[in-house]
Amino acid sequence: MTNQMITARGLTKTFRAKGQEVAAVQGVDLSVAEGELVAFLGPNGAGKSTTVRMLTTLLPPTAGDAVVAGSDIRRDPAGVRRRIGYVGQGTSGGHTQRVRDELHAQGAFYGMGRRETRARAAELIDSLELGQVANRQVQSLSGGQKRRVDIALGLIHRPELLFLDEPSTGLDPHSRANLWEHIVDLRRETGTTIFLTTHYLDEADQLAERVMVMDEGRVIADDTAPALKQQLAGxxxxxxxxxxxxxxxxxxxxxxxxxxxxxxxxxxxxxxxxxxxxxxxxxxxxxxxxxxxxxPTLDDVFLTLTGRSLREEGAAA
The missing domain is CATH 3.30.70 (Alpha-Beta Plaits)
Structure with missing residues (x-):
């Protein structure tokens, strides 16, 4: 039986705004198997980022439970954080710090020894082609280089599961293709499970084994891209x-x-x-x-399910 890297049941998050409760996520059930690359799609405000923040223990759920990388997000959030990597939408490297120093510091945060950290940093610098910029300040790098640094920071402790939240937003087509080439190569070598949110439909279509679509706080579709296109679009x-x-x-x-x-x-x-x-x-x-x-395209699927075009949502974002 395939091991599950993520299992969530009834995951719910409500906020209070202007004296009223707003349901951002409403009873989400989802499962991600070990080694899968799953794309998580949805319009702005659908609850994707809130769901990811709960799964990564950055936000406590109002109700429901989830086990991520073998640890319960409520009872053992530290265990979850030890086993996952997270690359958010913003650049995570310290702007005035050198790339190599940032990687060494990140390893220390995870309790890695100095020798292990230096070896792992050198490995990532090589595999992500950061050698020429390893001694430069993060703020001096291009957008594509910064995102590769973010990926390296997320992978420094060899996580079993990597969350990528809009990793290529704002990059030019060449930098975006280059970034994904590195991610795919690393995944092939390590078997890391990847949970991806994106507005780029070609990324989801070409890279993901499975696509989930979220709208109004609920998962409304979950299948392979070809199956969704055949069943829902035509x-x-x-x-x-x-x-x-x-x-x-x-x-x-x-x-x-x-x-x-x-x-x-x-x-x-x-x-x-x-x-x-x-x-x-x-x-x-x-x-x-x-x-x-x-x-059919995934945008046709998205339009059928939500009445909105994900391409337009991406442009707005």
Missing amino acids: DRVTLAFGSATDAAAAAARVGGESHGAIVTVTAPDGDRALPRWIRELADAGLDVHAATHRP
Whole structure:
């Protein structure tokens, strides 16, 4: 049986605002197996960060329980912190400190011996390609370099579980790709479990074995990215006709929606259905002038579940 790295049941957090209780997280149940990379998606204000802060013991839950990396978040928060790494949204390195010194200090915080800390810091500096900046102050680094330092700080004590909260937000595409190359390589080498929150759908789609979607304080979907796309979104097929009249007649036949001379259809296996539709419509005297097929995306899933686009949420963030 696969070991569970995170198990949460009924996790709840309420705040008081202007004399009223506000439920930020409402009875969340979730499980993450050892070695998994799970993406945690949701619109702004959905409760993702609050959930992560409870799982990392930075915020006590109002109700519910969770066991993280073998320790109970209520009864043994120190045990949780010893076994996890956490990379938040802000840069965690001291701006005026040298990169190498920050890593040494972080190792000391975890009770690591000097020799072990220096060896581990050297290992991370090498694997994350920080050698050329190891003796520079953190404030002098580029955005991508700072985030790699954050990853090194989170990994200094060889955690079993790494929480990454929007790790690549604000980075240019090259720095973002470079950062993920390092994270994927480290995970391959160490088998570290990763719990990721992100607004970048390509990260979740390409990297995560499982995707959870949260909205209004609840987990509303939990499956692999391909399964979610197939079950909740479907392929998007667009058909163009010579007139709005033909488009309306075609929409009635294929179960789509017409807008002017264009028909859109959302269906599973749309790529297979498209040739059949074209033949059937031609037999009915409705000639298709152009056709396109687009497989579903995680943003389509998100839009179906929440009525909002995660891409727009990411841009707003």
